[in-house]
Amino acid sequence: MSAPRSSLRTAGVAVRAMLVLTVVLGIGYPLALLGAGQLALPAQANGSVVSVDGEPVGSALIGQSFADADGNPLPKWFQPRPSAAGDGYDGGASSGSNLGPENADLIAAIEERRAQVAEFDGVDPDEVPVDAVTASGSGLDPHISPVYALLQVDRVAQERGLAPDDVRALVESAIEAPDAGYLGDSRVNVLRLNVALQELDG
Amino acid sequence: MDVLSSVLQFGTLALILALLHRPLGDYMAHIYTSTKDLRVERGFYRLIGVDARTEQTWQSYLRSVLWFSAVGLLLLYLLQRAQAILPFALGLPAVPEGLSFNTAASFVANTNWQSYSPELTMGYTVQAAGLAVQNFVSAAVGLAVAVALVRGFARSRTGTLGNFWVDLTRGTLRLLLPMAVVAGVVLMVGGVIQNLNGFTEVTTLSGATQTIPGGPVASQEAIKNLGTNGGGFFNVNAAHPFENPTAWTSLFQVVLMLMIPFSLPRTFGRMVGDKRQGYAILSVMSFFYVASLTILTLLERAGAGTAPQLAGGAMEGKEVRFGVFGSTLFGTSSTLTSTGAVNSMHDSYTAVGGMMPMLNMMLGEIAPGGVGAGLYGILILAIIAVFVAGLLVGRTPEYLGKKIGPTQIKLASLYILVMPTLVLVGTALSFAIPGIRDDVESTSIWNPGNHGLSEVLYAFTSAANNNGSAFAGLTANTPWFNTALGVVILLGRFLPMAFVLALAGSLAAQDTVPATSGTLPTHRPLFVGLLIGVTVIVTALTFFPVLALGPLAEGLL
Incomplete structure (x- = not known):
């Protein structure tokens, strides 16, 4: 051939x-x-939708912002991590910041976030944990660290007129252990926590 | 606690891979040596018009590889260009020409470099019927070429290496497809989505609106890891909670990436009739894997650099549910194979930490490497290693009973030269051509200074090694990067394959010489050490200067 x-x-x-x-x-x-x-x-196949009173309010896997239209955090809700997805937690445009370790914009953003969280939650800037001042890879991280969740208890309780101990108990019951006890870190799902908070508040 | 949980996670992974190594390696050896066809395969051969019993020379085998890939390239290009008239396009327009070429080249070459943001660019039909199909078949092509090389060692005095169409079919239907189905279901249990819902709007708890994406994600996620492809359904790849919902799914995806490449040495050992040879290769792969994972984990935990120090840790670009170790484990596995998926943003790693994924690729992706590509890559290095040993004692080198003569060394050398040439020339041209330099600096580079050079270097390293991961700050959807990276991807995939098949042909034609007292045993620790040394020298000497300008300068100055 x-x-x-x-x-x-x-x-x-x-x-x-x-x-x-x-x-x-x-x-x-x-x-x-x-x-x-x-x-x-x-x-699962349809996105782990979380519903309140039969109405979908989001996905348990996708973080959402608890901010006003101008992007200011709403004090009566537990706050998620900073997000680089669109204007923040845009489920149609997942993204990390991709800023490098010496990038001046990132350095400035971390300083600003630390000061903002410290003032917002009335704590010492040194107490602000790393996940509160860094954006996640996806921009849709549904979780925060238990430390950051507990840091927000007093502010949330005060805004809602709830007993801080009740809110703290709520956070502690919302802490998810690492998968199988050792895979990943302990974490708190912000949407689920806020749903539980709303129920507590009646 | 952190250290303990990291060690336990790694132990879990090692145990799973160790348990899979034998049965999976033996199964693959069976697939590629069996003389029996399944009924569905016989039907398929009749349909496409091949005689399964026909053996091919290396030239004929290569021609089949190239034609099959060329047709795949064309089909994938046309699918993207026709997106507007395809079902489930989500209202997205045709993908532009340059980007279509880059994406088609990238997926056909098992690279899955993505210059685009999938949720804004690709509808479900292009993703499932275009991209995911190449995730299967490009992996099966890699496996076929590796098996052909192993046959070259195993056979003697023959002109043929097997039949590409049979190898392609069996790799796809008997190996990848059934495993992908199981993996896809497991991923859905963990929360990975599989629907055709498009984008839905919900009113959030605080009264705002949020877009929730949909899509056939689990089916793509399963094969993208299993076939070491790595192309994400979403922009942020496996950092996206719908691709990778939790810590155990992340570990599961790492298992998927590593299970075939780490089992192939067993297949190799079985097929050449000496399992110890497979264990020697496996030892070298494991050495680099453990060393690289340890170094990256220590670097990211230490969190050096201005921003990580200020923040109190290197969590920029990382997800809480994975933590530092879940991120470094995934990143290491993804860049030591040709997967290139990410569950954290490598661009935001610490400066020297970000060098590790690059180094992993620069090793030539041999620890354990992409499906098939990792095995043939390390066998080329093994040939160089026996050659070096032969020079030291002044004997004609042999490997597995085959004399390593001038022809074999020339082909192995050509193979070795392709990747560094593409990486260094591509990076250099990006800064050397005046008009392009301006565009690269003003449009593409996201982080200024040394880190910007790292972004470009990472891109060409990823393309030439068919990895597909990125320092994702780089805007690569430009005429220069779409074209240059597309060409580099194709050359980085198919030139080495041509050399491997030519080498396989030359080996198969040889007689097998019996081992004598002067033969260097290639299953002992001495050879393992030699192969590690050769691999490091080939890599370090080539890339040290450019790494010194990029990540090392950023991290040390």
Whole structure:
């Protein structure tokens, strides 16, 4: 067989193989998993939606901002981490800041956030934990550290006229242990905590 | 506590991989040596018009690899260009030409470099029927080439290396597809989404509105890790909670990335009839993996640099649910394989910490490397190592009973030269061509100073090694980067493959010579040490100068 003819034959095989594999792997496979997910694991497959009184208020996995229209934090809610996704927690535009360790903008932002959190929560700047002054990789981090959650107890309790001990107990019950006891860090899901807070507040 | 939990996490990973190594390695050896076809495979061969019993020469095997990849490239390009008329496009327009080329090259070459933000650019059809298909088949192509090289060692006095279409089919249907189905279901249990909901608006608890994305994510997430592809469904890849909801899914994804590459040495040992050879290769891979993971973890925990010191830790760009170790474990695994997925932003790592993912790739991704590519990469280095040893004692070097002569060394040298040439020339041209330099500095680079050089260096390192991870601050969706990186990706994938197949052909044609008292045993610690040394020297000498200008300067000055 001559080289050009043989190449042409190979090209034909390649085209047919690619098309058949596209049908199997590109249509059959995702649809099979779609069926499995929608039938057997609908809650997860549809985004772990959190509802209050039957109305969806977000996803347990996607952080959301608790700020006014100008981006100022609302003092009666527990606050999440800083976010670089859009204007903050934009679920349509996940993003980290991608600022490097010596970037002047990042250094300035950390100083500003530390001062802001210290004033907002009425604590010493040295007490502000690292997750309160750094943006997450996704910009949608649903969690904060237990330290940061506990730091916010007094402010939230005061704003809502609740007993600080009740709010602290709420936070402590919201602390999630690492997976299987040792995978990852302890954490608090901000949306779930705020949902529980709203229930406590009546 | 931190140290203990890190050690326990690593121990869990090591245990799982150790348990999988044998059965998975043996299974892959079975797949690629069995003479029996499944009924569905016979139907497939008839449909595409190949005779499964036909053996191919290395030239014919290579031609099949190239045609198959070229067709994949074209189809993926056309799918993106036709996006506006495809179903489930989410109202997104056609992907622009330059970006379509870059993305098609990237996914066909198992790289999954993404110059774009997926949620703003790609609808579900392009993602599932285009990108994810290449996640399967580009991985199967890598495996096929690795297996062909192993056959070159295992066979003697033959002109043939097997049949590419059979290897492609079996790798896809018997290995990747069933494992991806299981992995996809496991990921959904952990919270990874799989729907066609598009973007939905919700009213948040505090009364604002928020967009919640949807998509067939679990199906893509499973194969992107298993096939060491790494392309994210979302912009932030596996840092996105819908791709990677919690710490255990993150560890599970690390297992998916590593299970095939770390089991391939067993397959290799089985196929060449000496399992000890596989263990020697596995030892070298494991050495680099453990060393690199330890160094990166220590660096990120120490949190050097102005911003991390000020913040009280290196958590910029990292997720609370993973913590520092969950991030370094994922980052190390992703850049030592050709995966390139990220669950934290490498651009925000400490200066010297950010060098580690680059170094991992610069090693040539051999610890354990991409599926297939890692094995053939380290076997090339093994050939260099026996050659060096042969020079020391003045004997003709042999590896696995094959004489390593001028032809083999030339091919191995060409293989070794491709990647550093592409990385260094690409980076240099970005700053050397006046018009392009201005564009790179004003448009593309996100962090000024030494870190900006690191971003460009990282991009070309990632492209040439078919990794796909990034210092993601870099705006790469420009004519220069889309073109240059696209070309580098293709050359970085297919030139080495051509050299590997030529080498395999030359080895298969040889007779197998019996080992004598003068033969260097290649399964002993001495050889393991030699191979580690050769790998470090080849890497360090090549890249030390440019690393000194980028991350080392940033971290040490």
